[in-house]
Amino acid sequence: MNRRIALLSFAITLGLGVLTACGMVSTEKSFAAVHPQELGTGRPSCSVCHEDELKGSGKTYAAFNHSSTFVKDHKVQAGQDANVCATCHSQSFCADCHAGKTVMKPSTKLGGRPDRVTPHPGNYLTMHRIEGKIDPSSCFKCHGRANNDKCTSCHR
């Protein structure tokens, strides 16, 4: 019963939302589907070529420069501007690290690419016993609900 009410409420809200939103949809052109030029190797700095605002995003191109901080922690950018990421990155690029179930560590899959900042380089089997005690919430993001088949070998 609860489930039916929840789904019905959601469907009604969604329907009303869609009807209202249709009249409010922006008429701006969508971002480019693909970056018009091939990019070189290494971390791109969008502001080298683009000085102005990425129209419709509310941010300048500089906000998407791939600094070390950006590469290590991009959850807010990915949540707000996934369609900007998609201009240059195909979904499989994200899936190198962010997949619900993976067969090997990203650092093993990309063993010939030490320039990619992949999680858990080296023998992380030892290090997880240290890092997990210091901060288990850092493990949770990737292994709390998914990608934890191997955890059950010891953690039952």
Add this chain to the structure above:
Amino acid sequence: MTQRTNVVLLAALITASAGAQDVSVYGTTMAQMWKQDVPGFDKASYAPATQFLGIDATKLGSEALSLHLFGWGRADLGDATSMGKKSDGNLTYGYLHYRFAEANAEIKAGRFGINQGAGMEQVDGISARTDLKHGFVVSFFAGKPVLYKSQDPLSQKDYEFQHDVIFGGRVGWRLSKMGEIGISYLQDGSTAAKDLPIPSAVDYSRRQVGADIRFVPVAAIDFMGRTLWDVANHPEPISGSAPSRIAEHDYTMSVKIAPLFLMTGNFTERNFHAYFAGTNMPSLFRQEERGKHRGYGGKVLLGSTSSLLVTADFRSTNRDSFGETNRFGGDIRWTGMDSKFQAGFGAHRVIAQNVLQIDGRVPSYSLSHREIRAWVMYETGRYSASLDGIHQSFDDQHNPNLNEKKSQSEFVASLGARLTPSVKVSGDLTYGDNPFFKKDVRALLRAEYRFSMARKGGK
């Protein structure tokens, strides 16, 4: 979704790609081999063969319609690499994507990933987003969550029942050259554990509200972060005060002082009871733990976008039940010879002297350690080579997890050759010395290929 439905859906999606004008098929085939000799266990030889495969088919009858598939399969030619399973596989994503010419509007249907709430979610369902007038943005998704039955079925008999539906949405508002704010909702499961006909002790369902911000008024200032609240209906605590409903605060502020001089500060707080809501491993991510983890830190980056990048970082964290940890260090990264050569070096010190450990064998021990990492990589159009080494030394070898070892190291050497513009082969050799294995030597052969009629500007 049953296995049979998955296969039928996958077959239908692949068939649909035949009608596309632009098709990219890409994959990586890997053969690995290593022997394992762990004191107290049987020796084992592993030889898994792994196939990653992706298809991007665009212009499916319309410029705006595309199909995207990616997944992997593994077969063990030696001993089983997973407990009791000699083969495995997963469809990471497989969806039809309709992209509108205006408003950055899009619709996805199939299996896709959602970055919302406290983690990445895989959903079999539908999602949509669009920009609205006056800077508003709206998105939603709904479907069935992809389930990961990693625990034994008997101990998780309610898991599938509780995870019957997943949906959520986000409303954002963007102001030109200022940034964006948004609020979001995520619900996984229609009925909380305590409201089930037979109430369950573990709640696998989740309801979270989030607020996120990105404030970039000028190129020199970047403030971003989010707060998540757990709004699920939990049972009243038997004793003591109710745990915090704030699952997470995570905020980062960056200030560019000069074109190649950037300073970053970060603050994080996570309350375990709220943050670990919905985990499928309650034995590890314990919802009954009422403590929190709090951290703050900073980074100084010199030369953030030039060929030489120097980073110094510091982070102090505190976990209620275990104590304080401080880590600090630096990294240097250099790119030269028209980006053909890259090198990196990093050194970090972690001080966790006062970490209290609840363990019957050793009542207290230090988790302090040092870490050094160095790597070089050379890549021409035809050939590539890299060396990567990491070394950790531990202050307290009486830590029972270290098997009396004072340090561990791992080195990876890789060589590759691009046979054609679309095909690259490479091999990695890994040597490790660590507390788990007497000797750890691994070999990996890799073939990467991409056959494409389409063009993607980036990487």
